[in-house]
Amino acid sequence: MSADEADALEAFERLGLTSYEAKVFIGLHRIGSGTARDVARVVDVPRSQVYGVAESLGDRGLLEVQQSNPIRYRPVSVDEAREILRDRFEAEQERAFEYVEDVVEEPTVEEELEDIWTVRGSSRVEDRIVDLVANAEDRVVFVARLPELLTEKIGAALEERAASGVDAFAVSSTAPVRDRLEQLEDVAVFSPPTHRRDDERSGRIVIVDDDAILLSVVDDDGSETAIWSAGSLFASVLIQLIEAGEETPFGST
Numbered sequence: 001m002s003a004d005e006a007d008a009l010e011a012f013e014r015l016g017l018t019s020y021e022a023k024v025f026i027g028l029h030r031i032g033s034g035t036a037r038d039v040a041r042v043v044d045v046p047r048s049q050v051y052g053v054a055e056s057l058g059d060r061g062l063l064e065v066q067q068s069n070p071i072r073y074r075p076v077s078v079d080e081a082r083e084i085l086r087d088r089f090e091a092e093q094e095r096a097f098e099y100v101e102d103v104v105e106e107p108t109v110e111e112e113l114e115d116i117w118t119v120r121g122s123s124r125v126e127d128r129i130v131d132l133v134a135n136a137e138d139r140v141v142f143v144a145r146l147p148e149l150l151t152e153k154i155g156a157a158l159e160e161r162a163a164s165g166v167d168a169f170a171v172s173s174t175a176p177v178r179d180r181l182e183q184l185e186d187v188a189v190f191s192p193p194t195h196r197r198d199d200e201r202s203g204r205i206v207i208v209d210d211d212a213i214l215l216s217v218v219d220d221d222g223s224e225t226a227i228w229s230a231g232s233l234f235a236s237v238l239i240q241l242i243e244a245g246e247e248t249p250f251g252s253t
Helices: 003-014 019-031 036-042 047-060 078-103 122-134 152-163 175-181 233-244
Strands: 063-066 072-075 117-120 139-144 167-171 187-190 202-208 212-218 224-230
Touching: 003 019, 019 036, 019 047, 019 072, 036 047, 047 063, 047 072, 117 122, 122 139, 122 152, 122 202, 122 212, 122 224, 139 152, 152 167, 152 187, 175 187, 202 224, 202 233, 212 233, 224 233
Parallel strands: 139 167, 167 187
Antiparallel strands: 063 072, 117 224, 139 202, 202 212, 212 224
């Protein structure tokens, strides 16, 4: 079995098919149509098992049965199968999350105190930054030192908020990053104070509306970890502390 076929089988199993169902479905597409004997010759499924597996696939709408002697099977088209599995996935997803929504309880006072969150991995940090920026109503500040930490998604989010009337500021100690930031429409770009330019561990900083903040650091191996908070006393106090020590034109007004 090739690596590609093994990957496809695993993908079908994640979509809800059993291993035998995935093998028979792929096998039928390989030969076009055939009997249980024909299928067993091309896939690693015992002939005695093919009948039950084919019946299950038929119940799922993934193959058609010709009532001949012997019985022949034919798979539905790839597009039709994709649509069937997509609909099933969406239905199962809806059923699962409807239940989760039903059992969600109102947060207790203790839960409300859990207002500092940790995010690990640059892609997840990026997603959190984009979400925070997208919710800015008055002001957003973005700080990054490394070029790879200013992604297209973040740049687009900053431009979108700036276009909507939000005051958008960006800061970087690195000239290539500032050059890219200056290409963003309606985003004001600055250099940090001199005493902050030798920082080798900082990743990204995001401040939104004096109400939300994200701080990240980059480890020696390039991995990024961030803490963030929104709508909390922690966030508002930390923002005040950061801006009190910065000689920047975007401090709170």
